[in-house]
Amino acid sequence: MAGQGPALLLLHGLGCDHTTWNPVIRSLAKKYTVIAPDLLGHGRSAKPRADYSVGGYANGMRDLLTVLNIDKVTVVGHSLGGGVAMQFAYQFPERTERMILVAPGGLGPEVTPMIRAVSLPGFKMAMAALTVPGVRHVGMAGMRALSRTGMSLTHDLDEVAEIYDSFKDPGARAAISHVVRAVVDVRGQIVTMVDRAYLTREMPMLVVWGTEDKVIPVEHADRAAVIAPGAQVEVLGNAGHFPHKDHPERFVKIVNDFIRSTRPATYHRGRWRTLLRNGPSTPVSEQLQLVPAASGPIA
Known part of the structure; x- marks a missing residue:
């Protein structure tokens, strides 16, 4: 406050x-x-x-x-x-x-495929593998570098990198999966x-x-x-x-x-x-x- x-x-x-x-x-x-x-x-x-x-x-x-x-x-x-x-x-x-x-x-x-992917059954297991030390840091560095290119498609990748970093917490991964499944399926927002x-x-x-x-x-x-x-x-x-x-x-x-x-x-x-x-x-x-x-x- x-x-x-x-x-x-x-x-x-x-x-x-x-x-x-x-x-x-x-x-x-x-x-x-x-x-x-x-x-x-x-x-x-x-x-x-x-x-x-x-x-x-x-x-x-x-x-x-x-x-x-x-x-x-x-x-x-x-x-x-x-x-x-x-x-x-x-x-x-x-x-x-x-x-x-x-x-x-x-x-x-309509919503980005990245969010639709979170609703898929294998999300938590895949993200557990993608957020191990080293893999996560390389991924975040790549996203931030792309966000600085000025290209329209990469405009928000610096913010996406911060969200990606939060997924290192298993509790956060599970919670986000529950959130997305409540509002999105593979066809988009519901x-x-x-x-x-x-x-x-x-x-x-x-x-x-x-x-x-x-x-x-x-x-x-x-x-x-x-x-x-x-x-x-x-x-x-x-x-x-x-x-x-x-x-x-x-x-x-x-x-x-x-x-x-x-x-x-x-x-x-x-x-x-x-x-x-x-x-x-x-x-x-x-x-x-x-x-x-x-x-x-x-x-």
């Missing part, structure tokens, strides 16, 4: 931990109370045999905020954390003032918020993406703009799957501007009941026909 002011809950992505937010925490803490946990199975948090679904993570964040005596937050989620943020807002609208989604999961099936996006009419939403994202395609930003027409969408050039790390100053400005220009959502049970009862004004299938199909090797 850092800072004072309205609360921001920062949720990291798959295989990462709270340090992914280090480039922006100090600046955000000038205006907000920043809470950046390690999700269960990640970083210094426990790695039990447990519920690693997005719903389970949302429940855990509710409990954390309750322990910290924080009633409402603007929830900021990156990648997997974006899916958790959407689920948190869906499960606990009375505790959510805004959603800020950074290259989030949950907007379509958890979606598309059918619930109409609920964002009651909640301000910002989506931030990088043009060079090779983990989840930037075309999903177009999908967000169609299924949640009230959302603000920002696509950053020369940024990959971690736009908050590629352009931290611009990211903080976008967040500040969004929070300053929007009113926090006010939960009203009657309005929420009406939204749930009526559903989306346009069927989801018709909305998705307006969205360009994601292309390239990620699909």
Whole structure:
């Protein structure tokens, strides 16, 4: 935790931990109370045999905020954390003032084959062999060298190297395997918020993406703009799957501007009941026909 002011809950992505937010925490803490946990199975948090679904993570964040005596937050989620943020807002609208989604999961099936591979039965055994000393260090050095070439396909490999390093812990390997199997299979993402996006009419939403994202395609930003027409969408050039790390100053400005220009959502049970009862004004299938199909090797 850092800072004072309205609360921001920062949720990291798959295989990462709270340090992914280090480039922006100090600046955000000038205006907000920043809470950046390690999700269960990640970083210094426990790695039990447990519920690693997005719903389970949302429940855990509710409990954390309750322990910290924080009633409402603007929830900021990156990648997997974006899916958790959407689920948190869906499960606990009375505790959510805004959603800020950074290259989030949950907007379509497309995802990098590297993540789909984690769902395969042999992942833990293969990764045990690939993370022995020597092999791991050579692999990490190669990824970091490729990330410095400036090629679009290798943009995020320095971050991937850090995730790879975390897999040396058997507990982390098992936890990540459980996480991925809860949200991804060999065909791609299986958890979606598309059918619930109409609920964002009651909640301000910002989506931030990088043009060079090779983990989840930037075309999903177009999908967000169609299924949640009230959302603000920002696509950053020369940024990959971690736009908050590629352009931290611009990211903080976008967040500040969004929070300053929007009113926090006010939960009203009657309005929420009406939204749930009526559903989306346009069927989801018709909305998705307006969205360009994601292309390239990620699909």
